[in-house]
Amino acid sequence: MAEAAVSFVAERLFDLLKEEVVFLKNVQEQVEGVGNELVRMKCFLKDADMKQVEEQSATIRNWVSEIRSVAYHAEDVIEIFIYQVASLERKSFFIKCALFPKKLFWLHKVGKEIESIQSRIFEISNSRERYGIMSYQGLGIGEGSSTTREKMRELRRSSPLVANKDVVGLKKHVNAVVSILLKEDKRLRVASIVGMGGLGKTTLAKEVYNEAHIRDQFDCQAWVYVSQDYKPAKIIKELILQLANPEEDKVKIVKTMDKLSVAGLEEMLQRRLEGKRYLIVLDDIWTKEAWDLLARSFPGNDKSSRLLLTSRIKEVALHADARTIPYELKVLNEEESWELFLKKSFPEERECPEDLVDLGKEILEKCDGLPLAITVIGGVLAGKKKQRSEWERLKRNLSSHLAGSQTYGVSAILALSYHDLPPDLKSCFLYLGLLRKDRDISVQQLKNLWISHGLIHQNLGEQQRLEDIAEDYLDELIGRNMVQVILVRADDRVRSCRLHDLLRDFCIMKAKEEIFLQVHDQNADNISTVLSDQSRHHVLYCPLERYDYLGNSKTYIRSLLSFDSSSAEPYLDRICTSSSFKLLKVLYIDSPGLKVISDSIGKLYSLKYLGIGWKTRIKKLPRSISRLKNLETIDMPMSRYYSVLVPNVLLKLENLRHLLGYINSPSLLKIDLPNNLQILGSIPVKHWMHNENLTRMTNLQKVGLLIQDDHDLDMDRLCDSLAELKNLQSLCLEVEGSSQISLVAGLSKVSHIVKLKLKGRLASMPAHPCVFPHNLCQLTLVNSKLHPDSIQVLEKLTNLSVVKLVNAFDKRTHYDSLTISENGFRGLMFLRVELLTMTEMKLGKGAMAGLKRLQIFDCYSLRMLPEELISLTNLEKLEIRGMPEEFCARLQTSDFHKLQHIPNVVVGPPSTNEDELEILALRNAIKVGFMAYTAALKFIDEGECQY
Numbered sequence: 001m002a003e004a005a006v007s008f009v010a011e012r013l014f015d016l017l018k019e020e021v022v023f024l025k026n027v028q029e030q031v032e033g034v035g036n037e038l039v040r041m042k043c044f045l046k047d048a049d050m051k052q053v054e055e056q057s058a059t060i061r062n063w064v065s066e067i068r069s070v071a072y073h074a075e076d077v078i079e080i081f082i083y084q085v086a087s088l089e090r091k092s093f094f095i096k097c098a099l100f101p102k103k104l105f106w107l108h109k110v111g112k113e114i115e116s117i118q119s120r121i122f123e124i125s126n127s128r129e130r131y132g133i134m135s136y137q138g139l140g141i142g143e144g145s146s147t148t149r150e151k152m153r154e155l156r157r158s159s160p161l162v163a164n165k166d167v168v169g170l171k172k173h174v175n176a177v178v179s180i181l182l183k184e185d186k187r188l189r190v191a192s193i194v195g196m197g198g199l200g201k202t203t204l205a206k207e208v209y210n211e212a213h214i215r216d217q218f219d220c221q222a223w224v225y226v227s228q229d230y231k232p233a234k235i236i237k238e239l240i241l242q243l244a245n246p247e248e249d250k251v252k253i254v255k256t257m258d259k260l261s262v263a264g265l266e267e268m269l270q271r272r273l274e275g276k277r278y279l280i281v282l283d284d285i286w287t288k289e290a291w292d293l294l295a296r297s298f299p300g301n302d303k304s305s306r307l308l309l310t311s312r313i314k315e316v317a318l319h320a321d322a323r324t325i326p327y328e329l330k331v332l333n334e335e336e337s338w339e340l341f342l343k344k345s346f347p348e349e350r351e352c353p354e355d356l357v358d359l360g361k362e363i364l365e366k367c368d369g370l371p372l373a374i375t376v377i378g379g380v381l382a383g384k385k386k387q388r389s390e391w392e393r394l395k396r397n398l399s400s401h402l403a404g405s406q407t408y409g410v411s412a413i414l415a416l417s418y419h420d421l422p423p424d425l426k427s428c429f430l431y432l433g434l435l436r437k438d439r440d441i442s443v444q445q446l447k448n449l450w451i452s453h454g455l456i457h458q459n460l461g462e463q464q465r466l467e468d469i470a471e472d473y474l475d476e477l478i479g480r481n482m483v484q485v486i487l488v489r490a491d492d493r494v495r496s497c498r499l500h501d502l503l504r505d506f507c508i509m510k511a512k513e514e515i516f517l518q519v520h521d522q523n524a525d526n527i528s529t530v531l532s533d534q535s536r537h538h539v540l541y542c543p544l545e546r547y548d549y550l551g552n553s554k555t556y557i558r559s560l561l562s563f564d565s566s567s568a569e570p571y572l573d574r575i576c577t578s579s580s581f582k583l584l585k586v587l588y589i590d591s592p593g594l595k596v597i598s599d600s601i602g603k604l605y606s607l608k609y610l611g612i613g614w615k616t617r618i619k620k621l622p623r624s625i626s627r628l629k630n631l632e633t634i635d636m637p638m639s640r641y642y643s644v645l646v647p648n649v650l651l652k653l654e655n656l657r658h659l660l661g662y663i664n665s666p667s668l669l670k671i672d673l674p675n676n677l678q679i680l681g682s683i684p685v686k687h688w689m690h691n692e693n694l695t696r697m698t699n700l701q702k703v704g705l706l707i708q709d710d711h712d713l714d715m716d717r718l719c720d721s722l723a724e725l726k727n728l729q730s731l732c733l734e735v736e737g738s739s740q741i742s743l744v745a746g747l748s749k750v751s752h753i754v755k756l757k758l759k760g761r762l763a764s765m766p767a768h769p770c771v772f773p774h775n776l777c778q779l780t781l782v783n784s785k786l787h788p789d790s791i792q793v794l795e796k797l798t799n800l801s802v803v804k805l806v807n808a809f810d811k812r813t814h815y816d817s818l819t820i821s822e823n824g825f826r827g828l829m830f831l832r833v834e835l836l837t838m839t840e841m842k843l844g845k846g847a848m849a850g851l852k853r854l855q856i857f858d859c860y861s862l863r864m865l866p867e868e869l870i871s872l873t874n875l876e877k878l879e880i881r882g883m884p885e886e887f888c889a890r891l892q893t894s895d896f897h898k899l900q901h902i903p904n905v906v907v908g909p910p911s912t913n914e915d916e917l918e919i920l921a922l923r924n925a926i927k928v929g930f931m932a933y934t935a936a937l938k939f940i941d942e943g944e945c946q947y
Contacts, residue, residue, distance in 0.1 A: 030114040034074050034121070067124050068514070072536070074117045076556050079583050081110040083605060086629075160209045160223045160281070166343040168371075169336035170200070170207055177208045177327055181279070181306050182217060188300040190307045190321035194314050195329035196481040196500065197413045198372030201310040202283055204329060208308065209281055218306075219276040226285045228420060232293045236265040239280065239297075243272045266297040277303035285311050286420060288319045295320070312417055314479040331369030331500070338364065340371060344378020359391045366398055368501040373402055373410050399505060414506050417482050426514075427455050428473050429482060432499055433511040433519070434539055436563050436590075440486045440496040445611070447471060448633045448658060452586050452609035453558070467678070490778060490802040490830040490853070511537070516555070540564060543593070553580040561588040565615070576600035588635075590615050602627035611635040612644075612661075620645035626652040636661025638681055640706065640734070662706070663687075672696050682706050682732065685713060688721070695724045704732035707739050707760075719746030726752055735760030743771050751775055759783060765790035769797050778802035788815040788838070795824030795847075803828060807835040816840065820847040829853065837861045843868035850874055858882035858910060864890055869898045878902050882910035 180191045193201045208214060209223060222242040224235050237257050244253055257265060280298065285291060291309075298307060311317055317326035332340065341364050342350050352360050363381075367373035377394075380401050384390045394401060403411040421429060428450055435441050435449075447470040450456050456466045456473070474494065477483040482503060487495040499507060511517035518535040520542055537559040543566050557580050572589075575581050576598070583606045590613020601610075602624025610628075612618060614637050625631070626649035635658070636644055643662040650656065651670050660681040663669070668690040669683065677697055682704030688694075703722075707713060722728060731753050733741055740761040753773040757780040765786055772779075777799055788809045794800070803825070809815065815838055822844035825831070831848065832855040833841075839861050851872050856862065858881070869875070878899065880888070888907055891899065899905050 030111060030118070034114060034117055063124065063127065067121075069534075070117060070120050070124065072516075074114070076583070077110060077113045077117065079606070080556070081107075083582055086605065159225075160206050164203050164206055166340065166347075167203065167207065168340040168343065169332055170204055173204050173327070173329065174207045174211065177204065177308075178211060178214060180324065180327060181208070181214065181308065184304075186302040186304055188298065188305045188307070189324060190309065190317075191324055192308070192317035192320060192326040193310045193329055194312065194317050194326045194481065196370075196484075196503070197312055197417055198370045198410060198502075199329045199331065200371045201312075201329055203371075205281055205283060205308060205310050209279070214279065217277070218279040219303075220273075221279045221281075223281040223283065225283045226290060226294070228286045228416065230285075230290050230294075233262050233265055235294060236262070236269050236297055240265070240269055240272060243269075243278075269297045270299045273305075274299050275301065275303070276305070278305045280307050282307060282309040285309050285316060286313065288316055291316060291320050312481050314481070315476075332371060332374070333369065337367065337369050337374055340374050341378050344375055345381040347382055353386055355388060356386065356391055359388060359395065363391070363395050363398065366402075366501060370410075370500065370502060372413060373502055376402060376410055402502060402505075410502060411506055411509075414503055417480060418506070418510065421480070421482075424455070424457075425473060425476060428470075429477060430507060430511040430515050430517070431455065432483070433504070433508040433517050434537060434559055434561055434586075436561075437504065437521075437541075440498050442496055443471070443474060443494050444660075445635060446474065446497075448609055448635065449586060451657075452632055454585075465678075490804070490832070542566075555580070556583040557581055558583060559586040560584060561586065561611075562591055563613075564591040564593065566591070566593060573598055573600050576603045582606065585609065587611065589613065592617060594618060597622055599624040601625065604628065606630055608632045608655075609635065612637070614642070618644065621647060623647040623649055625649065628653065630655055632656060632676075633658040634660065636681070638662070640682070640736075675699055678702070680704065682734065684708055685718065689714075689718065694721050697725060699727055700725050701727055702730040702755075703728065704734065707733065707735040707741065708737075709739060715742050716746040719749050722753075723749040723751070728752060730755040730757075732757040732759065734758075747771055748773060754778065756780070757782070761785045765793050767793065769793050772797060775799060780804040780806070781808040782806040784808045785810040787813055788818060791818065792821060792824070795820055798827055800825065801827055802830040804832040805834065805836060806832070809836060811837055817842050820844060822846055824848070826850065831855070832857065834858055839863050841866040843871070845871075848872060852876045853879070855879045855881075856883065860884055862887060865895045865898050867898065870901065873901065875902050877904040877906070879906045881906075881908050883907075 177191060177193060183189075193204055195201050209221065215221065220243055222239050224238050224242075226235060237254075240257060241250060241253060244250060257268070260268065282291075282294065285294075295307075298305075307320070309317065309320060314326055314328075338361070341360065342352060345360070346352060360381075363377060364374065367377060377398070380394060381391065384394065403409045418426065418429065431450060431453060432441070432446070435446065447456075447467050450470050450473070451466050456470045458464065458466065458469065471493070474483065474497070478485055478494065478497065482499075483497050484500060485494050486498055489495045508517065508519055512519075516534045516536040518538050520538065520540045534555055535553065536555055536557060538557060538561070540560070540562045541564065543564050560575065560581070572594075575584075575587075577600055581604060584604050585606055586609040587604065587607060588609070588611030590611075592615045594612075594616040595618060597618055599622045601607075601622060605627065607628050608630050610625075610631060610633070612635065621634075621644060625634075625647070629652075631653050632655050634656070636642070638661060640662050643664050646663050646665050646669065648665055648667050648669050650659070651672075655676055657676050658679045659677065660679060663681060663683045665687065669687040670691060671680065671683065671687060672691040672693040675696070675698060678699050678701050680700065680703045683706065685705045685707050688703075688705055705718075722731065728750070729752065731750065733756075735741055738761075740763045741758055742763045743766055748771055751774045754775055755778040756773065756776055759780075759782040762781075762784045776797060779794065779797070779800060779802070781804070783806070786809050790809075794803065817840045818833065818836060818838040819842040823846040824844060825848045826846070828848050828851055830853045831851060834855070834857040836859050838859065840863060843866050847868070849872070852874055854872075854875060854877075856865075856879070860883070862883070864887070869878075880891070891905075891907060
């Protein structure tokens with residue numbers, strides 16, 4: 001809503017005052033005044049936004065639009081002034097003197113414009129009374145709600161008495177929740193069902209509530225709908241009436257309750273529940289505060305009483321009872337989606353005509369497994385003729401059918417989660433619309449984009465890194481079930497995520513309105529391809545030359561992301577020289593047509609993020625990047641098959657925080673950037689050793705070094721240079737060709753390293769683990785050609801919690817088993833074995849006792865799971881991918897007893913993580929030639945088989 005936009009601009013103005021104090025010193029008071037006035041306006045915007053949604057008033061919509069526009073105009077005016085003054089500062093002393101009158105003119109102009117903006121804000125603020133817009137501060141719970149809002153609440157009100165029709169795929173979920181409720185525990189416990197809007201949490205709770213087995217277990221039951229607009233007194237009254245005995249006079253009870261305060265009502269409810277084994281369902285609870293206000297009415301006893309709540313927000317569920325893991329409801333799979341679709345679209349025959357099957361599945365794909373969306377679309381189709389032309393027309397207008405009414409459409413249900421977000425999270429959510437629609441979202445890229453756009457702020461006196469704050473924001477969006485987790489790292493941090501298709505549509509719709517996003521996609525029916533005068537962010541799925549008119553935009557464009565799959569060459573020169581792109585902060589191009597980045601990119605002075613995708617074909621960056629003084633991130637593919645030549649100008653990029661990709665240079669690079677650099681993707685080690693002031697990189701946390709020739713490498717000296725970087729936590733050493741990594745005692749000097757990845761041949765594994773850093777927690781070995789007995793050294797590293805072994809052992813050693821000794825890897829929590837050729841795994845007594853996650857990928861010779869797997873009582877997830885059919889079949893028969901204690905077992909095809917293309921290539925090479933390779937293994941010369 002506008003509250004998010006105004007909040008963002010106000011924060012941005014205050015950030016500019018801190019960051020650009022030199023340029024803004026003469027207009028500091030005026031900028032502060034605008035920022036303070038915008039902060040005051042936020043008090044009224046929440047009420048205005050609410051009225052705009054509920055009443056659909058054109059006047060209120062215009063009022064909100066005006067304040068949003070003036071806020072963005074204020075940001076433009078101030079940033080353009082900074083741009084002009086900064087461009088002057090880059091000139092020589094004599095030119096600066098000659099242009100001093102021009103600087104005075106700019107100063108006078110910006111002062112006048114800020115005065116005009118302040119006057120406009122005052123006018124807009126004074127007009128709010130005419131529209132009945134009041135400050136949201138001081139409004140009580142449930143106050144200020146309109147008739148429309150009440151109508152929506154009544155429509156969404158749940159009741160366990162209404163039978164669920166056409167339920168699909170719920171039986172397994174019902175059994176799981178029932179088992180949680182009936183778990184042996186005399187204390188009052190809280191079970192919870194969480195998930196995004198429209199998943200069927202209420203439906204599941206209703207099925208559980210009406211289970212005969214459940215009804216027999218409890219003395220009394222009650223169900224209450226909470227919602228965002230809850231009123232504690234009303235909810236308690238509903239519960240008391242439901243718990244009343246049939247012979248009691250309900251009118252008398254109501255009269256008694258009307259005389260009581262909230263405290264009196266709480267006491268009355270407690271008396272009715274005292275000494276009974278009760279089950280209370282709290283449906284659709286949104287906040288911890290709501291839980292705290294209601295929870296004090298439920299007496300604890302030793303009767304095994306239970307509360308069951310449904311919520312979109314995981315944090316609320318954990319707040320209610322941290323001892324019970326919330327039950328997370330997921331979208332329907334393809335088979336379940338089709339079954340529900342048939343039930344709703346063909347309520348009588350339950351069968352789809354053959355000529356409509358393909359079209360039905362295309363329509364269903366848009367629903368992305370969301371039961372609410374499938375139910376809505378199925379209901380529409382049920383009332384239409386069973387003709388292809390009718391279904392094709394519905395497909396063309398699918399978005400409008402899914403949106404439905406403002407009160408109870410799919411979009412309205414999803415919008416509740418958005419409206420509940422605080423302003424900072426609203427802005428972060430809207431910027432998810434900038435990222436590619438058909439790919440999982442890289443968390444690393446997402447955090448960098450948020451930071452580049454100024455969405456992440458440190459509180460006064462806070463030392464937390466912006467990247468960590470961004471990760472906290474993402475975790476909250478995930479906890480609110482607005483973002484789905486796709487891949488999780490070994491340390492349980494999220495690696496990639498995605499938006500549900502319908503949430504993405506909603507996100508783009510709101511982003512178009514709030515942050516002036518425009519998506520150019522000729523294949524999308526619901527996305528406009530007409531250029532808007534206000535658009536500040538552009539996402540292109542078509543050749544850039546078709547949008548040559550972007551250079552004539554009347555607004556200053558802040559983001560341009562091109563995902564064009566054609567081979568047309570992007571018009572980068574036009575972008576870099578156009579005045580519309582003066583304030584461009586984010587430029588990302590993933591197009592096979594991009595082969596050269598010209599020198600004109602140096603004109604994008606405001607650029608903070610430069611991204612180059614996998615499909616591009618550039619070989620080098622121009623020297624003019626040295627002029628991008630505000631650049632914070634250079635984001636290129638992390639693969640040594642995509643090496644980019646970088647000019648020796650990195651020292652001039654004083655604000656650079658992340659340099660991602662495989663970096664090379666014809667000359668020795670000076671990389672000892674002071675202070676800001678945090679991540680250095682991968683550079684040849686000769687460049688690293690050439691720098692004498694590496695200690696200046698005080699914030700460097702992650703670095704990759706490529707060893708191209710190990711003959712002249714002084715490993716001890718290298719380790720000494722790394723040991724001086726006290727904040728360095730993650731190190732990757734990679735070798736090319738016949739070179740090898742020597743594990744010398746010097747590596748132990750880098751004691752602060754917690755993550756170590758070694759890619760390529762290791763000289764040998766020392767007999768004692770003391771050569772490794774003392775604090776090492778995560779170790780990854782790729783293509784190491786070690787003897788399998790090396791595992792006996794690694795298992796003695798007591799601090800190791802994560803180990804990944806990817807093609808780590810020499811196949812010429814003909815090893816049959818991978819054996820972990822008694823009590824080996826005692827602290828290990830995560831183990832991945834991938835592309836290993838052992839036929840069996842053996843675990844000694846007490847080995848890996850704390851293991852929580854085990855991954856077995858593409859180990860084609862492995863015949864069965866280790867028998868000792870049964871003893872791993874802490875194992876929470878077993879993931880098996882890319883294994884032969886015979887192995888997978890054995891999981892259903894002879895190996896089945898080894899899996900029964902594991903809560904989560906995943907069996908599937910090989911992983912397709914884009915960040916591990918080298919491993920994918922290796923996997924395919926081994927899989928294709930595996931039988932021939934194993935048959936001829938003893939005849940293969942070392943130089944003939946390269947991995």
